Amino acid sequence: QVLLQESGPGLVKPSETLSLMCTISGGSINSHYWTWVRQPPGRGLEWIGCINSGLTNYNPSLESRVTISVDTSKNQFSLKLSSATAADTAMYYCTRGFSGSTYAHWGQGVLVTVSS
């Protein structure tokens, strides 16, 4: 059973970099599309981007500010979102894609608030 767990600061100051980690247990990070999705309070789901075998794809709306990377030694992947604003306040989920980008395994999510 694959389990994903997000971790990182719950509060980020405006203009700073939002940094989150997703730790995977019960499976290897060496395949699949490892993905970040976010959900602002009371709103819908927004795909941020993914990484697979070292190759990344990002949402064009965020691409200039996003970096997703993998640490295979720790079975983790990370999200960095620079120049954070209040609009980046959201629940952030990490998820694993199969058949490309169908998401059967999700972390519980971490709420990140951008505020001074």
Place this chain on the structure above:
Amino acid sequence: EIVLTQSPATLSLSPGERATLSCRASQSISNFLAWYQQKPGQAPRLLISDASNRATGIPARFSGSGSGTDFTLTISSLEPEDFAIYYCQQRRNWPITFGPGTKVDIK
């Protein structure tokens, strides 16, 4: 970017009734569509992949159909635990996109 439109925005039904949710894509996505259920305070849960394949452990009352641009999620007889928000998601093209959701609430 492929835009997904879901209708209705809210569906008010009673337990035991049939729910029919629609998802329309701005261009053909073949059958590369998934459906998710989300309850308050929980992560989304995969229900249907590739338009019509039920995910592991999903009850048979959930079914999906469609191809091209028009898709339907049907819940044949609503159980109390089915009142939630439902999202569709396409994987035909980057970026991956989700629909805005349909809320199924108790009438």
